[in-house]
Amino acid sequence: MAEQLICRNVTLGYEGIPVTEGLDFTVSSGDYLCILGENGSGKSTLVKALLGLIPAMSGEIIRSGEIAGGVGYLPQQTVVQRDFPASVREIVRSGCIRKAGLRPFYNREEKALAEENMARLGISELAGRCYRELSGGQQQRVLLARALCATGHILLLDEPVTGLDPKAQADLYELIAQLNRSGVTMIMVSHDVSAVRYASHILHIGSREQLFFGTRQDYLASRLGQSFLITETGDAGGDEADAEIEQPEPECSGVSAKAAAAAAAGAGLLAVGTGAAIYKYVKRGEQSDR
Amino acid sequence: MIDKLMYYFSFPLVRYALIVGLLIALCSSLLGVTLVLKRFSFIGDGLSHVAFGAMSVATVVDVTVKQVASGDNPVARGLTKIIENTNSMVIVLPITLIAAILLLRTGQNTKIKGDAALAMISVGSLAVGYMLINMFSASANVSGDVCSTLFGSTSILTLTIGEVWLSVALAAVVIAVFLIFYKQIFAVTFDESFAQATGVRANGYNLLVAVITALIVVLAMNLVGSLLISALIIFPALSAMRLFKSFRGVIICSAVISVICAGTGLIASILFSTPVGSTIVTADMAAFFIFTIIAKILKRS
Numbered sequence: 001m002a003e004q005l006i007c008r009n010v011t012l013g014y015e016g017i018p019v020t021e022g023l024d025f026t027v028s029s030g031d032y033l034c035i036l037g038e039n040g041s042g043k044s045t046l047v048k049a050l051l052g053l054i055p056a057m058s059g060e061i062i063r064s065g066e067i068a069g070g071v072g073y074l075p076q077q078t079v080v081q082r083d084f085p086a087s088v089r090e091i092v093r094s095g096c097i098r099k100a101g102l103r104p105f106y107n108r109e110e111k112a113l114a115e116e117n118m119a120r121l122g123i124s125e126l127a128g129r130c131y132r133e134l135s136g137g138q139q140q141r142v143l144l145a146r147a148l149c150a151t152g153h154i155l156l157l158d159e160p161v162t163g164l165d166p167k168a169q170a171d172l173y174e175l176i177a178q179l180n181r182s183g184v185t186m187i188m189v190s191h192d193v194s195a196v197r198y199a200s201h202i203l204h205i206g207s208r209e210q211l212f213f214g215t216r217q218d219y220l221a222s223r224l225g226q227s228f229l230i231t232e233t234g235d236a237g238g239d240e241a242d243a244e245i246e247q248p249e250p251e252c253s254g255v256s257a258k259a260a261a262a263a264a265a266g267a268g269l270l271a272v273g274t275g276a277a278i279y280k281y282v283k284r285g286e287q288s289d290r
Numbered sequence: 291m292i293d294k295l296m297y298y299f300s301f302p303l304v305r306y307a308l309i310v311g312l313l314i315a316l317c318s319s320l321l322g323v324t325l326v327l328k329r330f331s332f333i334g335d336g337l338s339h340v341a342f343g344a345m346s347v348a349t350v351v352d353v354t355v356k357q358v359a360s361g362d363n364p365v366a367r368g369l370t371k372i373i374e375n376t377n378s379m380v381i382v383l384p385i386t387l388i389a390a391i392l393l394l395r396t397g398q399n400t401k402i403k404g405d406a407a408l409a410m411i412s413v414g415s416l417a418v419g420y421m422l423i424n425m426f427s428a429s430a431n432v433s434g435d436v437c438s439t440l441f442g443s444t445s446i447l448t449l450t451i452g453e454v455w456l457s458v459a460l461a462a463v464v465i466a467v468f469l470i471f472y473k474q475i476f477a478v479t480f481d482e483s484f485a486q487a488t489g490v491r492a493n494g495y496n497l498l499v500a501v502i503t504a505l506i507v508v509l510a511m512n513l514v515g516s517l518l519i520s521a522l523i524i525f526p527a528l529s530a531m532r533l534f535k536s537f538r539g540v541i542i543c544s545a546v547i548s549v550i551c552a553g554t555g556l557i558a559s560i561l562f563s564t565p566v567g568s569t570i571v572t573a574d575m576a577a578f579f580i581f582t583i584i585a586k587i588l589k590r591s
Binding site: 053073075080084085086090095098102146156 | 327328329469470471472473474476477479480481482483484485486487488489490531534535536537538539540
């Protein structure tokens, strides 16, 4: 199998302060790599480095020619997206943005690619629907289709099942595994145990360094793997805490939308009231000037 | 009524006002969709206060240069002439641009959060602007000056042909940028991290949006005054978002609403001799309520 991505003794960090050191792993075409790690262990830093957004402080990240043109990325959902007025088709097409370059509109090939990927993920009938009206699982499918438009070679998924109900989580994992079997390399960042089941390789990073890299079988046999699986499955409290942390986000969006409306209404009322009063005042001033 | 309108439109100044008004409405609504969706609704408000401060600085510079030179010095005369000819834009535009870029930078640097920085800059420049204009006033009617800057009551009816062309040029630039970079603007608005990962320079486009916002704010000061600019930016976008479900639909609808409201507002203000800015904003508000009601009815059926 062809190697697509090689990390050799990579140190990552910000402003000279290392976050993780000694990352050493290889991703070959067709692999399904699951990156595990606790919060604050540098997972998101690694994601940025793999995307090429931040450079490695030392060591090297080697990309094969196949993925030099970019990685299909499925980021975590943001507040902005939840109530975004855009059709599914528009979003999936935006995955072709690199192919289109500075051309103002998408050409026929790119549009066809978007349709093809929507069909591949079973969301063709949603094409005209509004993104904000879809369920969480459907939204993730839309974003997956968009990532596939960027490249069909390798996808980087950042906590793809966060916020989904168990049924939708299982469906999404199944879909990802299916894509992987059809030849798309997968790199998935997760702190979810059930993610391990589908992976072919595991990379486990600790707070400062790489703890494990190898196949899933080796990981499950290792001490680290067993302790991780046991603590995670046995500890239901951890999941609840996560849910609590993630909850305030929709409220935030509501608040800012209201804030926007309030700003507008405030400006408007001010306009009517003060404007009228002051206009008269100024007019009177003009008259008395004369 | 039509006779009255015809009579008013026989004046070139009224025609200029209509042209500039519609162009500004179009530009601000195009940008408004992006700003509202990116949670930057208040950036227009903040920048308009900065522009107000800059306007007072321009007035002060104008007055001081006049006083120092007492009309003899050709350099000073040239300087005041430039300031007066461009309606102070030589000073207002660069200051507002810098503020826009600074605000965007503070958004990324989390030491002072974006909204706090915005509040700080906007209130600060409002205060400094009012103080300056009070201390070095050019005319006896200080409150009149302040009001016309804040509420734009008269300045749109005193536009020169040069200013009209300037507005046309700026509007053309804004629309061209929007058409050319439509894809990128959509991608960056919807999902900055994906856009960045696929090789779109998201920060560059954020900067572009900030610069265009600054341009529009400075332009729109002539129309509705600095206080009401955020209304011009926010209202059409919010109204359009009530009804439309695709990004393109929202943008087109918001542009149409904005132009229609600006047109009716201008004509109504001429007919009933109300202040231009607040009449336009009232029309925008009415449109917003109509769209909200329509959306409610459509949802129920």
